[in-house]
Amino acid sequence: MKTVRYGMIGEKVGMTRVFDQSGLAVPVTVIKCGPCYVVQKRSKEKEGYQALQLGYGEIKERKINKPRLGHLKKAGVPALRFLAEFRWDRLEEYQVGQVLKVDGFQVGDRVDVTGTSKGKGFQGVVRRYGYGGGPKTHGSMFYREPGSIGATDPERVFKGKGLPGGMGGETVTVKNLEVVAVHPERDLLLVKGALPGPAGSKVLVRKRAS
Amino acid sequence: MDKARVLRSIEGAFLREDLPEVVPGDLVRVYFKVIEGEKERVQVFEGLVIAVKNSGVNKSFTVRKVSFGVGIERTFPFHSPRIERIEILRRGKVRRAKLYYLREKSAKESRIEEKRES
Secondary structure (H helix, E strand, O other): OOOEEEEEEEEEEEEEEEEOOOOOEEEEEEEEEOOEEEEEEEOOOOOOOOEEEEEEEEOOHHHOOHHHHHHHHHHOOOOEEEEEEEEEOOHHHOOOOOEEOHHHOOOOOEEEEEEEOOOOEEEOHHHHHOOOOOOOOOOOOOOOOOOOOOOOOOOOOOOOOOOOEEEOOOEEEEEEEEEEEEEHHHOEEEEEOOOOOOOOOEEEEEEEOO | OOHHHHHHHHHHOOOOOOOOOOOOOOEEEEEEEEEEOOEEEEEEEEEEEEEEEOOHHHOEEEEEEEEOOEEEEEEEEOOOOOEEEEEEEEOEOOOOOOOHHHHHOOOOOOOOOEOOOO
């Protein structure tokens, strides 16, 4: 897994459109990003890899369980809703309890954003895999079926054969998005393009090292 | 956090409040900045507003004119910083929001009566 130069936990706010310097309209997603707290450091010596555990989203103390609360108390941070780990590049520059803000990102940076896609439920093969389906008319009686699922000779269905099932609700990472604007005073980050998941869902924003 | 309000506040910075209101039926002259290589110049497009779509930063309007017998339509994002200014030459009296029926009309039929302030 690649280490990051900077990373944060945020919340997808929604999409809109802004104009750049040359007057072109740019589609952007607004992310409420941070403030994030450094909750724990993971080191090469102890855990075998270096990473920062970050937390985001202040909530009431009674909303989280006691083991989690104790873990946060140890770091000296408030009760937080989300925790996530980021493989971090320069670990020594950060201390436990430190607050990370969006100003760690700059306009023009490229970031990877991870989120959970919208759940689509149990879907057929046409929607899930884009199968063509059959003709709707002329007495076809073969509408949105998967059709043949294999030859008779192997006497089995090959692994990976597309069949109906659950769709969406997966972890999706959108890579190499451009940071269009940063509003540190309001903890907002604007990235070009779309993100997975509904508005209000948790996203992880990573700035790649080198 | 009110998500819609956050979005509106982001959009607010880009809204053009200096431009006049544009309504279907208006005869307008749009001064649009075009970038050709290194140079920037202003292009004028004059015609009839046949549609206004969306609202907020996404608002756009379509201007139609007939040039050498060929109908030309151009859609501008209303809040684009590339629009230098908009001149309203005439306000037309129309009874629908989208004047797409003008595409099928001849120049003579597509005359629109001027709106009378009463």
